[in-house]
Amino acid sequence: MAHECDVVVVGGGIVGLSTAYAITRAAPGTRVTVLEKEPAPARHQTGRNSGVIHSGVYYRPGSLKARYAVRGAAEMVDFCAEHGIAHEVTGKLIVATDRAELPRLHALVQRGRENGIPVRELVPSQIAEYEPHVRGVAAIHVGTTGVADFTAVARTLARLAEEAGARVRYGCEVRSITRHAGRVVVGTGPAEIRARVLVNCAGLHCDRVARLAGTDPGMRIVPFRGEFYALAPARRHLVRGLVYPVPDPAFPFLGVHLTRGVDGTVHIGPNAVPALAREGYRWRDVDLRDLAGTAAFPGTWRIARRHWRYEVDEIHRSLSKRAFTAAVRRLLPDVTPDDLRPAPSGVRAQAVLADGTLVDDFLLTGSGPFVHVLNAPSPAATAALPIGREIASRALGSLTGAPRPSVASR
Template structure:
């Protein structure tokens, strides 16, 4: 059977994209190809569950706009489908005086983006969060928490009811594009489609190359390791506790996160994963590791961030070092409080010059659109990202004419 559209990837971006197509072009036949046996088993189902406010992003940028729209869209979806969520708010805590200038700049950035950002003194922080210490903080009330895995599975159920076919265990290994359409191979399966949108996450660069694109980046997997606090610490914070970001570091840093399940996690760090699905230290794929280590963009990234990279690795191997990062905010935590919790993998696009791609990367062929990099806050922004993608697809694939026909 031939479809109007094939979507590669059953994460939240791929599912939201299919949902937007069914909403705006209900006459199109859609198939989703997912390599696992269920949706949302990787980045979507293993992230921190935060509904981000967008305070970190340049005011007026696409990322800032999509994030702000995403807060509203995610909460509306939860209300419409009776899914649990909570807008508990986020505290961005300065733990030393040297961070106060960066905190002030972040405050101005948040206000410029139209966010409800409140600046707190050390005493005001302590009054709201008795277990947290800092020299000052910003409070953003719109930040929330949700279970993105549950949200994605709800989307998948909705899509099936709308007639969308989801093929599980479909690992795409070849793509042939001709003027009439595409033939997508997944083992013994052959799927024909007029058009394709790839939302392949950690495999985005490989799928793009299979589709004939010449790329200027590569996906490098970074493992984010979390701990979960014991049940006696479930009420240790009332809000999310985040650091003031350091622009000299590639990643945000460890934070305390209330989860929708009622517990609190600590993390994540960011260490190189030795496999694209390398959730444990001992998970090694020779192909994945060789691709990473031989890529000049990765070697340049390491050269620029050697000190922070070694520090992250040490914190990964030494639980007491990891604890010390937590104690900057919450000095009463002990090593016994840090209990195992599932890690996640961040699909990070690294450019050839060694810089991280912090914005969305989208590439096209005549018959396909590839979401090559969808960094955080992609889960928060999934529904408005889908709108942007389908705006592009409608023009690129001339769907309006196709639907009328």
């Protein structure tokens, strides 16, 4: 079976579906096909995160993450309201539990204000007004943070794109990419897709798709699993909204935080441990091909040398519920190990350069008929609508021959 289209999008997560939706809106009549290897959308990063609509308070002013988070948060709230998707603007607390964290907390205040985000500084008595069971020496309240059902957002984007003429095909894993007669030919096993432009939004597998297309991506996806617990229903009253620690700039992840979702469930986590497969949601999920690729990549060992102390602590908390609880108790002293229930984990598709640098911002590259999204970190779900428009613009530029930058940011 063969199918002709103008743009083929590889990946049915929130970014790929937002891209397809944006193309149909910007250029009606453009033939768009989305290929997703799973039987439904949002089965990996989109559907396995804490569901937070991020404000942008952490991100370097001027970065794509900062610009798209601030813009995307407002757009995501409006999109959810328009389409009846569960969401809530709760605000969040970032809490310093030790006086040594105060300079970093004050730096976040400045960064938030530079990004145009409303930030309120709190003393301990004011923390209790928002979160009576949370303890800290100081905090900031960020008013534009919220929560949403991102799986429902992805399903809605898929429906809207299909209503506008796009085709979303599930169970179609990309196995080959070649060029023939001015077309990109994508082999999926059951079908062959011929397109003028290919957009790679494959998330955990984006570097592999780039190499199939004959592109050296200059990076490798190194997967990190984020493990969550949920508070027992009888203890959910301990957390009203969203509570985060002050991030440690020496470690690339935010640390364990508390998140009340749209369904009332309070998730605690995630940690960040090396995953033994790109879709390794448990320690026993091992893929020898993935593991060999990660081990052979020099950037993996450079990360390990740089951050091994932190990773030892993260692995300890993964293997010891008591150690995990001790980390949570810095923010929430009343919690006990018996209050925590295992919850589904997620895997972060972390782009890493050969020198061990973790790519921090969105990374878009490609030339000719290819647009590759090689890093779409948090806040990708929050920023899905504006980042989808950016990718769509590049894809449509390829169709018309318009000039475009080779790299958006790295």
